[in-house]
Amino acid sequence: MHGFKSFVVGLLLLGAASYPACADVYSNKSIRLIVPFAPGGGNDTVARAVAQQMSHNLGQAVVVDNKPGAGGVLGADLASKALPDGYTLFLGGVGSLAVNPQVMSKIPYDSQKDFSPIILLATAPSVVAVNATSPFKTIQEMTAFAKQNPGKLNYASNGNGSSAQIATVIYESMAGVDLVHIPYKGLAPALSDLLAGQVQLMFSSTVAILPHIQAGKLRALAVTSAKRSPLLTNIPTLAESGLPGYEAGSWYGLLAPAGTPNDVILRLNQEAGKALSQSKVKESLVTEGAEVIGGSPQDFARYIRIEYTRIGRLLKEGRLQVN
Numbered sequence: 001m002h003g004f005k006s007f008v009v010g011l012l013l014l015g016a017a018s019y020p021a022c023a024d025v026y027s028n029k030s031i032r033l034i035v036p037f038a039p040g041g042g043n044d045t046v047a048r049a050v051a052q053q054m055s056h057n058l059g060q061a062v063v064v065d066n067k068p069g070a071g072g073v074l075g076a077d078l079a080s081k082a083l084p085d086g087y088t089l090f091l092g093g094v095g096s097l098a099v100n101p102q103v104m105s106k107i108p109y110d111s112q113k114d115f116s117p118i119i120l121l122a123t124a125p126s127v128v129a130v131n132a133t134s135p136f137k138t139i140q141e142m143t144a145f146a147k148q149n150p151g152k153l154n155y156a157s158n159g160n161g162s163s164a165q166i167a168t169v170i171y172e173s174m175a176g177v178d179l180v181h182i183p184y185k186g187l188a189p190a191l192s193d194l195l196a197g198q199v200q201l202m203f204s205s206t207v208a209i210l211p212h213i214q215a216g217k218l219r220a221l222a223v224t225s226a227k228r229s230p231l232l233t234n235i236p237t238l239a240e241s242g243l244p245g246y247e248a249g250s251w252y253g254l255l256a257p258a259g260t261p262n263d264v265i266l267r268l269n270q271e272a273g274k275a276l277s278q279s280k281v282k283e284s285l286v287t288e289g290a291e292v293i294g295g296s297p298q299d300f301a302r303y304i305r306i307e308y309t310r311i312g313r314l315l316k317e318g319r320l321q322v323n
Contacts, residue, residue: 049284073107079255080258102312118256153180154201156199157182223237
């Protein structure tokens with residue numbers, strides 16, 4: 001910890017640092033990036049793209065550590081209780097930071113107090129997808145069937161309180177339909193069952209599901225963003241499909257345990273921002289449907305508060321019921 005802080009202070013005083021200096025500081029300890037979902041999903045894709053570039057810039061490994069379970073609670077709890085020394089980071093999103101804390105009575109961490117925001121990495125709309133063998137060609141057809149057959153359609157998500165479930169329950173509320181939720185421990189196993197026809201539909205992040213759509217294994221019915229995705233220009237938004245005002249999606253940000261020194265937070269923000277500015281990282285995210293964001297720790301803190309308030313309002317209005 002002392003070596004890391006000294007290194008950061010040195011950077012601020014000298015205005016530059018050499019690659020060997022970076023390597024020396026982390027020569028005995030890698031940085032651990034906890035992702036609270038299984039490998040293969042949107043969270044994992046974003047984390048690995050950024051971690052790989054940060055590793056290159058720092059000259060020391062930033063290791064992605066997948067800790068799925070309880071809709072992201074397991075990984076979030078683990079990260080919140082780690083030493084605040086800059087060597088443990090957390091990839092947070094709407095589920096772990098805005099939903100779970102407001103719907104779980106015995107959650108083991110406080111999303112507002114136990115983390116120090118570093119940077120908002122990216123946002124990504126969800127895509128409503130069905131198996132290619134599904135009879136539904138449009139969201140209107142699916143909605144009409146769901147209205148006539150409440151409880152007959154199953155939908156997969158990457159866990160209770162995930163952005164996928166949030167997007168779906170908002171759709172249920174606005175469309176007046178009743179779907180059956182099948183939560184999984186991560187997006188990869190959920191997608192596997194959608195591809196196998198074990199579940200009928202899924203609201204999935206574009207980051208993870210686009211290759212399966214392009215391969216013709218899944219059919220996209222609509223996107224959850226306010227405007228059409230540049231990667232799926234022929235797919236309408238839910239707002240265009242009879243649900244005006246609908247908007248939902250995923251977001252991914254880096255955080256550290258509360259108490260991590262501010263100079264360390266600023267250093268990590270700088271390194272993550274540099275990673276996001278690299279064309280290789282931008283292309284890997286943008287080509288899979290994510291929009292690079294960036295910004296300051298304060299920007300990310302404000303974003304989290306806004307999302308927390310939005311979810312809280314949906315809960316109070318009875319429009320959102322997470323089970």
